Amino acid sequence: MPIRTIIALADMRQLSREWRAAGKKTAFVPTMGALHDGHLALVREAQNKADRVVVSIFVNPIQFGPKEDFASYPRMLQLDSEKLTSLGADVLFAPNAAEMYPAGYETYVYNDKRSDILCGRFRPGHFQGVLTIVSKLFNTVEPDFALFGKKDYQQFTLLRKMAQDLCFPIEVIGHPTLRDPDGLAMSSRNLRLTPEERALAPELYRAMQMVKEALQGGQKKPQVLLDTLKKQLSHVPAFRLEYAEIRAAADLADFGETIDQPAVLLVAAHLGSVRLIDNLELSGP
Template identity: 45%
Template sequence: MHILTTQAQMQQAAHDLRRQSRRIGFVPTMGNLHEGHLSLIRLARQHADTVIVSIFVNPTQFGPTEDYAAYPRTLDADLAICRREGVHLIYHPPVTEIYPPDASVTLAETSLAQTLCGAARPGHFNGVCTVVAILFNTIRPHLAVFGQKDAQQLRIIRRMVRDLAYPIQILASPTIREPDGLALSSRNRHLTPPQRAQATVLHRALTLAQANFAAGQRDPRQLENDMRQLIQQAPDARIDYISIVDDQTLAPLTAPITRPALAALAVWIGQPRLIDNTTLTP
């Protein structure tokens, strides 16, 4: 497994791989890898000859009140995991390699990013789109894998690939969960034992929405209210948003649901902010 740290190295490696007719699968990460990331790597391995993983904590997707410096850096453990999973190449650049000191160009998605986490974290998806575009341009993958847990991000990246004509296939990997339903996240490790027990309320709320929907409830406001009432029973829960939106446009739904919808929520359990989602299909 090779570890590259500069754009020049990475671009040369990508050029050589393409000359060898190798199909490149790419998994972008910020490190601190867990089983959810491994599912992305394994899916990439199924569809590509060469798997490249980036490990880069992207400063531009952190807001002014979000602690970029505190994000866990676990490079040695991440490299061991990638080696074990058969990753061929790691791209681990310093910040100055991605963003020169006088960098002045960014990308902005102006439709899908207006709701959910885009509304709660202004500028977040501008940072995501910018860094992913830079990584795509550097690595030139044939395909890239993103998780369905970050449903809004997945849709925004697909829109970016379409609108900017990237010849890249975007694969979606299902959300990986603990046995009690909690979606795997790097933030879970910051939960205290009592908070960890309470955190299952996110999945339970989505399961309730699915059950009510299957029983015939089509009023998005009622579905949201039912989820809210359940989550509020957790003493350390503080709701950022609970929203049912159109599955494609991510626009909030107010009329009875007649087409696929996305039930999405973001909830603080103590300090960690957790997200989860599920689809509701008539």
């Protein structure tokens, strides 16, 4: 039997409250669809955490800039529905934009410290769009748990902080990045890589691993470590590096001259028409 699909916000909220009244815990996996194994791993983890699992699919227009890939972002709702049915998820929540952002909509959520660094520096308004839509989804689904992949590490830390600061009674859980056997982080946008680009894409992860190895070998200076990555990527001219930074894993604070606490390497690079993001949690100081 196909998964139950809900469109209206009121219907989703009513069902969630019925579950809660019956003593059931709900886990929530927000997505933009084009589901891959990384998403499905989140669904399986959600099933381990709760009695009921809701997966949302909504390609959120307000997190895309005017020159970004909103129109071409992959949409495959029927195939996604079949995947969720095979896993036994309880609800596919697929709201429409007209209800999410009705005429006259003017309220947004913004993090004053972390929205404009890293990806936010190159995608103005992006994280405002992410925080806004997820807060609306949280208020509609009213889950006990919400699961996000750590591939977008900045997004994960922003959402975890939002839940804390805005008093959402939700445990935000991060799931490790899933990778293809050659190391490329799974992403819906990978579908847009040409075969030649797909063959080159794992070089980004290989360069990141070299940074981790250098840190484990005793190098503690962020700039020296980043120079290692840039030198390695310079051998693959097809990559256009947008940024590479090493930040504190806990709150994305910038380091000075020396890494003195657990860190994360965050990278964004363009390969053809596709923007790849990735990160690697590094060992402690």
